[in-house]
Amino acid sequence: MLYPNNSADKLGFTEIKELIKTHCLSTMGQDMVNKIQVMTNYDLILKFLNQANEFKNILQNDDALPINHFYDIKSLANKAKIEGTFLSEEEFFQVQASLTTVFAVIAYFNERGGVYPYLEALFEHLPIEKAIIKKIDQVIDPKGKIRHNASRELMDITSGITKAEQEARKKIDQIFKQASANNWTADGSLTVRDGRLCIPLLAENKRKLKGFIHDESASGQTVYMEPEEVFSLNNLIRDLEFERRREIIKILTALTDELRPYVPLLLSYHGLLTKLDFVRAKALFAIEIEAEMPKLLNEGKFRLFNARHPLLFLNFKKEGKSVVPLNVAIDDATRIIVVSGPNAGGKSVCMKTVGLLQMMVQAGLLIPAGADSVAGVFKQLFVDIGDDQSIESDLSTYSAHLSKMKKFVEDANGKTMILIDEFGTGTDPQFGGPIAEAVLEALNNKKVRGMVTTHYSNLKIFASNTEGIENASMLFNNTEMQPLYMLEVGKPGSSYAFEIAQKIGLPQNVLNLAKNKISAGQKKVDSLLVDLEREKKEIFDTKQKLDKQQRRVNTLLAENEELKSFLDENRKNLLREAKQEAKSIILNANKLVENTIAEIKSSNADKEVTRSLRENLNNEVKKNTVKVEALKKAPAQDEEVKPGDWVKLIDGDTTGQVMEIIKDNVVIAMGDLRTVVKKKRVEKVTRASVPKEIRRSSNQTGDIANFSPEIDVRGMRTEDALHAIEKLFDRALMMGFNNLKILHGKGDGILRKMIRQYLKKYEQVDRMEDEHADRGGDGITYVYLK
Numbered sequence: 001m002l003y004p005n006n007s008a009d010k011l012g013f014t015e016i017k018e019l020i021k022t023h024c025l026s027t028m029g030q031d032m033v034n035k036i037q038v039m040t041n042y043d044l045i046l047k048f049l050n051q052a053n054e055f056k057n058i059l060q061n062d063d064a065l066p067i068n069h070f071y072d073i074k075s076l077a078n079k080a081k082i083e084g085t086f087l088s089e090e091e092f093f094q095v096q097a098s099l100t101t102v103f104a105v106i107a108y109f110n111e112r113g114g115v116y117p118y119l120e121a122l123f124e125h126l127p128i129e130k131a132i133i134k135k136i137d138q139v140i141d142p143k144g145k146i147r148h149n150a151s152r153e154l155m156d157i158t159s160g161i162t163k164a165e166q167e168a169r170k171k172i173d174q175i176f177k178q179a180s181a182n183n184w185t186a187d188g189s190l191t192v193r194d195g196r197l198c199i200p201l202l203a204e205n206k207r208k209l210k211g212f213i214h215d216e217s218a219s220g221q222t223v224y225m226e227p228e229e230v231f232s233l234n235n236l237i238r239d240l241e242f243e244r245r246r247e248i249i250k251i252l253t254a255l256t257d258e259l260r261p262y263v264p265l266l267l268s269y270h271g272l273l274t275k276l277d278f279v280r281a282k283a284l285f286a287i288e289i290e291a292e293m294p295k296l297l298n299e300g301k302f303r304l305f306n307a308r309h310p311l312l313f314l315n316f317k318k319e320g321k322s323v324v325p326l327n328v329a330i331d332d333a334t335r336i337i338v339v340s341g342p343n344a345g346g347k348s349v350c351m352k353t354v355g356l357l358q359m360m361v362q363a364g365l366l367i368p369a370g371a372d373s374v375a376g377v378f379k380q381l382f383v384d385i386g387d388d389q390s391i392e393s394d395l396s397t398y399s400a401h402l403s404k405m406k407k408f409v410e411d412a413n414g415k416t417m418i419l420i421d422e423f424g425t426g427t428d429p430q431f432g433g434p435i436a437e438a439v440l441e442a443l444n445n446k447k448v449r450g451m452v453t454t455h456y457s458n459l460k461i462f463a464s465n466t467e468g469i470e471n472a473s474m475l476f477n478n479t480e481m482q483p484l485y486m487l488e489v490g491k492p493g494s495s496y497a498f499e500i501a502q503k504i505g506l507p508q509n510v511l512n513l514a515k516n517k518i519s520a521g522q523k524k525v526d527s528l529l530v531d532l533e534r535e536k537k538e539i540f541d542t543k544q545k546l547d548k549q550q551r552r553v554n555t556l557l558a559e560n561e562e563l564k565s566f567l568d569e570n571r572k573n574l575l576r577e578a579k580q581e582a583k584s585i586i587l588n589a590n591k592l593v594e595n596t597i598a599e600i601k602s603s604n605a606d607k608e609v610t611r612s613l614r615e616n617l618n619n620e621v622k623k624n625t626v627k628v629e630a631l632k633k634a635p636a637q638d639e640e641v642k643p644g645d646w647v648k649l650i651d652g653d654t655t656g657q658v659m660e661i662i663k664d665n666v667v668i669a670m671g672d673l674r675t676v677v678k679k680k681r682v683e684k685v686t687r688a689s690v691p692k693e694i695r696r697s698s699n700q701t702g703d704i705a706n707f708s709p710e711i712d713v714r715g716m717r718t719e720d721a722l723h724a725i726e727k728l729f730d731r732a733l734m735m736g737f738n739n740l741k742i743l744h745g746k747g748d749g750i751l752r753k754m755i756r757q758y759l760k761k762y763e764q765v766d767r768m769e770d771e772h773a774d775r776g777g778d779g780i781t782y783v784y785l786k
Contacts, residue, residue, distance in 0.1 A: 001040075003382050004383070004404070008038075011352055011385070013363075016285075016360065021281070025070045025280070029274060029277030032274055037363065038381065040377060045364055047118060047121075051118045051282075054117075056283040056287060059284065062112075065276075066101065067280065068097070069094075070101070070277055071095075073098045074270040077270065083260075086252040092252070098270075098273060101273065102269045102272060106126070122272055122276070129265055135255065139255050146252075150248075151247065153247050154247045154248065161237055161244065168234055168237065171229055175199065176190055184209070186222040194214045196214060198225055200223075201222065203222065209227060210227070210228040212231055213225050291310075291366035291367050293371070294375040295372075296375055296377070297374060298376070298377055300376050300378050300449050302374060303373060304370075305369060307327070309352065312349065312353075324346075326354075328451075330449050330450070334489075335444065335449050335450075336418075336444060336448065336468065338454060338469060338470070340459075341473045341474035341475075341476060342474065342476050346483060348385070350474065351421060355417075357369065358375070358417060361375040362377060362378070378415055378416060378449070380416040381419075382412060384404045385419065408439070408448075409443065414447035414448070419450055419451055420450070423440070423452045423454040436454070436459060440462065444468050464492065472492075472493075473491055641658055644658060646686070646689075646690050647666070649682055655685065664678055666678070666682055709728070710743070711724060711725060713725065713743065713751070714743060722754070722758050729762070740782070742780065744780070763786075766784045769781070769782045
């Protein structure tokens, strides 16, 4: 139950429905959106939420649902239900297209049996009667026109019309040709008047031909005559067309009679299409507002994480802004939240967000909040937002508020959500405050759930001292005097009346006068609230920084542990392999020594044999000796590398000449090639230590400044031109140029065509373009390299 009746308008729910309607494909779907209401049945709400969520998953993660045609077949079924009526060709086509969509959708879900159970329930036990489509296909073609062979009689009539039309055309062409030869006709060709083919004759010649005059030109100089010989044929065609129409009506009537027994099934198919359109629109809107499905409880409580007002979210999205998310919870311990804080700080938006999202959930709509959010079900939603004064009912603003409070106190219970904006305003604060406090106490005694916004200090104090009621405030940056639009539960907020007035520019003497008029106790309370909020803000910012640092430390510790584990495992593997290799070397050494001793004994210590065996032992020792490589020295700091110097890579034997130094990088030319390396990876060497062939190659290609990426091949034979371009292309690639300019002239365009075809085979070519028309046009080609 919603109270008052305009609550949906107050909270923006009506606008939500209008936005959903824009995603509907049919008027039936839009009508269903209009009927969306806040429900209290837990099972029904859960079913609608799951349907929308499953369709959202299809749109985002699965193949597109084959929804191509949505027609209002309900009205067609109701028309076919009446004896003696018949559906037109277009209407049968709509039925055919709609049923094709229905069967395609059912097949889609049957292929994914069990994946989308809530959507599958839409057509559960719905039979697939393809006999309907088969019957319609025999009469209506894919373009929605009746088939010429729908019946034997229709085929004969159509054939007769075609034959008569051909004969009439042939006859009138002969007469027109003869009349033209006699110069009886006016300028122009055969034309149609009153649906009949006529000859345009000059008025003075109209009696030279027998026939029926259908029309004349505006000047009266031309008449349009249907010749007598053709008149009877055209009448025959007209009669056949009437006969054809009668036969078509006969066929359509018979087809409608065959369709009539299926009318209840057609209505079921119509219901399925309407529901699919409706659920699809809800899912598309959910994607638009980045909505999720919350966990649903059959209790009067909720817990929202990163909740956003959908209308505000869409407006900000257009402007490239982001909405500050809301985190709030209502449960058995915290039943009513009293929100205070500065004007324009977001109190009302916060409350409307809670109310609108609750309405959306209970209407079966997904909400723009975190997927871990929890939503409940309330039996009643009481709203007091805005000014409801009424001249007709003789109600002032405050009287209207009191009338609602009377309803709230009398009818609210533990399954009621209340939303009251600016509680207690509209009358003398000295009396409005106590009345508001009394109403709040009465509602709290009834275990009502909800949210209240206020500026009254007595309500803040009452909330802090009463079980079940919790203070909350909208955070405010009192340094920059800007609202933060963040809800903090647990403490009241200051209204910042003086601070905001000062920022707006109210004269200081007026502010001082106002401060002197408030009580010392009230001034002290407000100052304490401001200081408390400032300290809370500082603590919050510090906590954010500490949390960020802690996350960084945790990440580094995890990386360190992972690296340590890897090194330990690697060390164990290396030791194991080293031990196995050492064991193998020792075994081989023992065997070699034993064999050597045996051979010395067998040769009676012959000197030559002994020497040979000793050399063999030494060779084996050398094989298993690990060479300790001396660390290569880095170039001394005072040996500064400059362009033109010869350098050598520290970790290799490559030598080259320095062409350019870019920050910590060195561009080195090595023959026809260039490379870029870090300065710390090279050491300076003397020119004499560089081989002559390297110096010679460097001298030939080192002077990049002399290279021009332009070539003029005008007057060359095609073969010579391509050879010259190939050499230029190779040098440009080696030297890192990005484009070439080729002057080939215009002529007959053959040379230009051959050059472009030749360059297309190189994968290094990105594109080719003509020069600007004022500077040579298609006589010059620019070649851009990747």
